[in-house]
Amino acid sequence: MSFSTKLTVILLSALLLSGCSQTNSPSLYQQLGGAAGIEAITDGLLHEIEHDHRIVHHFADTDIARFRRLLAEQLCDLSGGPCVYSGGTMQQSHTGFNISLADYDALVEGLIKVMQQQNISISAQNQLLALLAPMYKDISYR
Amino acid sequence: MTLKVLLPLACLLASTACQAGSRIIATGGASSIEGSAGGGIVPWAVLNGYASSDEWGATAFASQVGVDDFTLKVQGASVSYDNRWEWSFARQSFKLDTLGGQLRQDVFGMKYHLAGELLYTALPQFSLGLQYKKQRDFALPQAVGAHNDSGLDFYLAASKVLFNQVAGRNVLLNATLRATRANQTGLLGFGTAGDNSYQFVFEGSAVVLLNYNLALGVEFKQKPNQLAFANEQHWRDIFAAWFVNKHLSLVAGFADLGSIAGLDQQQGYYLSVEGAW
Ligand code: HEM
Numbered sequence: 001m002s003f004s005t006k007l008t009v010i011l012l013s014a015l016l017l018s019g020c021s022q023t024n025s026p027s028l029y030q031q032l033g034g035a036a037g038i039e040a041i042t043d044g045l046l047h048e049i050e051h052d053h054r055i056v057h058h059f060a061d062t063d064i065a066r067f068r069r070l071l072a073e074q075l076c077d078l079s080g081g082p083c084v085y086s087g088g089t090m091q092q093s094h095t096g097f098n099i100s101l102a103d104y105d106a107l108v109e110g111l112i113k114v115m116q117q118q119n120i121s122i123s124a125q126n127q128l129l130a131l132l133a134p135m136y137k138d139i140s141y142r
Numbered sequence: 143m144t145l146k147v148l149l150p151l152a153c154l155l156a157s158t159a160c161q162a163g164s165r166i167i168a169t170g171g172a173s174s175i176e177g178s179a180g181g182g183i184v185p186w187a188v189l190n191g192y193a194s195s196d197e198w199g200a201t202a203f204a205s206q207v208g209v210d211d212f213t214l215k216v217q218g219a220s221v222s223y224d225n226r227w228e229w230s231f232a233r234q235s236f237k238l239d240t241l242g243g244q245l246r247q248d249v250f251g252m253k254y255h256l257a258g259e260l261l262y263t264a265l266p267q268f269s270l271g272l273q274y275k276k277q278r279d280f281a282l283p284q285a286v287g288a289h290n291d292s293g294l295d296f297y298l299a300a301s302k303v304l305f306n307q308v309a310g311r312n313v314l315l316n317a318t319l320r321a322t323r324a325n326q327t328g329l330l331g332f333g334t335a336g337d338n339s340y341q342f343v344f345e346g347s348a349v350v351l352l353n354y355n356l357a358l359g360v361e362f363k364q365k366p367n368q369l370a371f372a373n374e375q376h377w378r379d380i381f382a383a384w385f386v387n388k389h390l391s392l393v394a395g396f397a398d399l400g401s402i403a404g405l406d407q408q409q410g411y412y413l414s415v416e417g418a419w
Contacts, residue, residue: 054164101225102194104262105164112166112354122353123310129261130305136262 028131029081031124038081041114042072048110055106058097078131090138099140108132162388162418163192163199165225167354169260169303172383172393173203173416176273176327177218177232178251180299181361182207182379182395182412184345186316187269187301188260189228189253190220191418192388198223201418209399209410211240220251228253236329240405245329246278258302260314266302273297275328286371286403288331289338295322297345308350314357318345325369326402334368341366349383357383375400379412391416 032038046068049056059067076083087093108129115125171188174180179190182205191199199222207214218232230251237244251273258265273295277283280291297320307313321340323333333339343366349359363377381395395412402408 100195101259101262102164102197105166105194108261109164109166116354121310123306126306126310126312129312133262133305134264136259 027081028079028124028127029076032075032079032120032128033118034081035076037118037120038072038075038079040118041075041111041120042068044114044117045071045107045111048114049107052106052110055103058099058103075128079128090135091142094139095142098142101140104136104140163197164194165192166261167192167388168351168357168383168385168391170199170201170418172391172414173201173205173218173220173230173232175205175207175214175216175232175234176249176251176275177203177216177220177230178253178271178273179220179222179228179230180318181316181347181349181359182381182393182397182414183363183377184316184318184347184361185251185253185271185273185297185299186318186347187255187258187267187299189222189225189255189269190230191222193222194225196224199418201416203414203416205393205412205414207397207399207410207412209397209402209408211238211405212399212402212408213237213239218249226255228255234329238403241403243282244279245282247328248276248278249328250274250276258300260301261303266300266315269299269301271295271297271299275324275332277328277331280331283325283329283331286330287334287369288325289333289335290323291331293323293328293332295320295324295328297321303351311353312351314347314349314351314359316347316349319343320345322366323368325366326374327365330369330403334370337368341368355385357385359383372404373401381412389418391418 070087073083074085077085170191171179171186174185178185179188180186190201193199202219205216214236216232216234220230222228232249234247253269253271256268258267260267275293277291297318299318301316304313320343343364345363347361349357351357359381361379365376367374377399379395379397381393383393385391393414397412399408
C-alpha cells in the first residue's frame, strides 16, 4: 500500500529535518516568554492548583510565597534562563506527601491548560514537558 | 470501597454523573477492533479511558471497517481501574458482502499494566494482555479447515511517548508481540486440523501527536497464514484521530487488509467513535 509507505517517508524525513534545525533557535527560556512569561506560567499554575480539589490539599501547609519564588526560579533555570535554582531537591521537597500518579497527572494537566491559555507554542510546551516529566520518579510516592 | 465499585456503573448509566479520570488527554489511545485500548488494529500498553492511580474509567465504542468485499462492524465497552487493569468486551460482525453471510465473534479482553509510565519514565509502559475470542458462526470457518471455535491470544505491549520529536511534536511508539492461533484474528476460527500450535506475531504503531487533540498514525499487524483454502496477509492502516475532549474521540482511517478468503486487495475505510467516562 503506497499511501502508508508515503506517510512513513514523510514522518521519517520530518524526524531527520527536526534534528538539523537546532541552530540559532531561541532558547526555551525565550520561547516561554522570558522572566515575564515564566512568572505568568507560575501564577497560572498556582491558580490551577488552588482550584483543583484533587491536589490542593497537598499544599495546605505550604509557604506559598516561597513555593512560587522557587518554582519560577526552577522553570527559569531548567529552560536555560539566567537563574540558579536554590531550593531543595525534588526528592527532598516532595517527601512525606505521597504524591500519586493521579496527582502528577492533575498538575501536568493544569500546567498544559495554562501554557495553552498563554499561547505558548506546542514545541515549547513539549520541550518543557520533556524536562518535567522525568522528575516523576523523584517526586511520586515518597 | 463500595463507592469505587458502584461508580463505573453509575458512569455508564449517566455520563454527567462522573468526571473523566486524571490522565492527560489522548493517553488512552482509541478502542481497537478487539476492544482493548490501542490504535485501530493493534492493542497498546496504554489502558482505555483516563483512569489514573486509584481511579475508575469506562469506555464504549463503535467501529466500522469497510473494504471491497467485506464490512466489519464492532461494538464494545471497557472498564479500567488504577491505570493498572483493563477489562474489555467487543462484539464483531463481519459481513461477507460479496460471498453472502456473516461471521460473528465476541472478544473478552483483560490487560495488566506491568511497568513504566507512558509519559513519565524512561522505561516504556509495558502491559500484558489476554483476549478470549469466541466465534459465533463456526460452520463456515469449520468448513474451510479451522480446528476450534474459540481461542486465547496473549500479548506483551510496550508504548512510549517521546516529547518534541517531529517538528516539535510528540510521538507515540508502540510495539506488541502476540501469541495467537487465530485465523483472520479469529473471524475464521482458530488453528487448523494439521497445526494447532501458537504463532508469534509482531504488531506496531507510530503516531505523531500534532497537538493535544489531533494525532496521525500508521499501524502494521503481522498475521499467521495457516488455513490452506486461502491466503492470509498482514494488515496495515493509516489514521487520523480527533480527541474532541476527554469524553469523546473520533478516528478515521484507511485500512489495507490484504487477501481475505480468496478475495485479494481488500482496502477501504476505517471509522471509530469512542465515549469515555
Ligand atoms: C511537575 C513536576 C514538579 C515540579 C517541577 C515541582 C517543583 C516544586 C518546587 C520547586 C518546590 C519548592 C521546593 C522547596 O520548597 O525547596 C515544590 C514544592 C512542593 N511541591 Fe512540587 N513540583 C512538581 C510536582 C508536584 C506535584 C505533582 C505535587 C502534588 C500534587 C507537588 C506538591 C508540592 C508541594 C506540596 C510542595 C511544598 C512542600 C512544602 O510545603 O514543603 N509538586 N515543588
